[in-house]
Amino acid sequence: MKAGVFKAKEQVEVMEKELPLKKSNEALIKVACAGICGTDMMIYTGLHPRAECSLIMGHEFSGRVQEIDGSHVIKEGDRVSVNPLISCGECYACERGMHHICHHLQYLGIDKNGGFAEYVTVPVNNLHLLDADISDEEGAMIEPLAVAVHSLRKSSMRFGDVVLILGAGPIGMLIAMLARKAGAAKVIISDVSDFRLSVAKDQGFYTVNAKTTDAVNKAKEFTQGIGADVVFEAAGNQSTAHQMIEAIKPQGEILVVSVYKTSPQVNLAQMHFREISLKTTRCFSNDDFKKAIHLIKNKEIKADNIISHKLSILNFEEGFQLMKNADTSLKILFHT
Structure with a gap:
């Protein structure tokens, strides 16, 4: 697959990568659309304290389920938006339902490979079904709206x-x-x-x-x-x-x-x-994510109005160059 990779400070590159191997309770997602976030720019400029080189960034993305095991509400072929937060489930915050401020919180696209690729593996519980009237671009905007x-x-x-x-x-x-x-x-x-x-x-x-x-x-x-x-x-x-x-x-x-x-x-x-x-504030709860989907589904918030650029993942480096200039960019999305 093709993937946008963080190589070094202010160096990103589209590379050929092996398809990720799906683990138990994970789904393989064919990414449709993924957006650049301010956090991605922190990684790009070498200022993020956790992200390491050779990372596939991207935590705002939508796609289609390619493979999923077991019996789940979401099936192969379903379109989804992905909640990128991965909590431990055991710390003080998690035990009290505050999973978004988990002491060991991890993010897809920061601590693990994310959505700037043709395929990504995602915990099944992080998938949210998208109705047909939500576009791939809107699906990628759900995370920032949350x-x-x-x-x-x-x-x-x-x-x-x-x-x-x-x-x-x-x-x-x-x-x-x-x-x-x-x-x-x-x-x-x-x-x-x-x-x-x-x-x-x-x-x-x-x-x-x-x-x-x-x-x-x-x-x-x-x-x-x-x-x-x-x-x-x-x-x-x-x-x-x-x-x-x-x-x-x-x-x-x-x-x-x-x-x-x-x-x-x-x-x-x-x-x-x-x-x-x-x-x-820190990121969002799972309930916030669901409310963001509801707002977009019902056209109460037109989040896609702030998309300034839509690029192919092949133009990965160009997207980051554009994002460096706030006088010409706002939200940049990659299509895979």
Whole structure:
């Protein structure tokens, strides 16, 4: 089979690989579509702490069941989206149903070979059936949408709130869509990429170009100087770590969704004086994944609206080169 392989820092290559051997309780999946995530870019740039060279990346993907043993609801030939989380089932978190924050959590495409290949083996319990009215591209968007679903569900956002999203990447965009659906009175998205902000504007969101306009002042303009009710930090840099505190109202709520590559400085004194709540999120639960499927199936969220490029897996290196430039890319998908 052909597979996109992480060779070394900023080196990826399409290679010929042997088909993976299916183990007990696994299915062999013929991959249809797989998306590049920010985590894949961390691996690509050599910044991910666990991913090793010769890895087949890719944890956002859909496909068709090629082989499956035993009696299961999902059968050979079924189209599926894949939950890439693999938990131990035995740690403190797993015993209490918090499998997504398992102490030994592993990811397909990070700790094990993933979906940037023609075929991949997947634990049967990680498969989710796709209806005929969900496209392969939408199936690959379920995983990032599940991240956004989890973020909204962890928040205390209420109908009529003003929501500020720092970062117009795929996750920030999907959070914006969900916040609007949940009844936010105003959704503001801040970023430095003209291209990504143009996509956000086309989707009907109020945009702030952080290169020329102060996102904090804009959030306060809409709230008579009070500040946003909820801030979702989805950019992961020092400037947004400052902005998330400055832009929030007294007793407001901040959700840090992004994964910081280096530890930011955070003004705890400002948070203390205004009793600001700070929450963090990590990936998603299995229930969040199911809700993401429901939202896409019922056309309540059009996640494919943020796809900027669709490439063949043969253009694997080109996809990563494109993804390096936020001024021309948003979500890039590979077809196998």
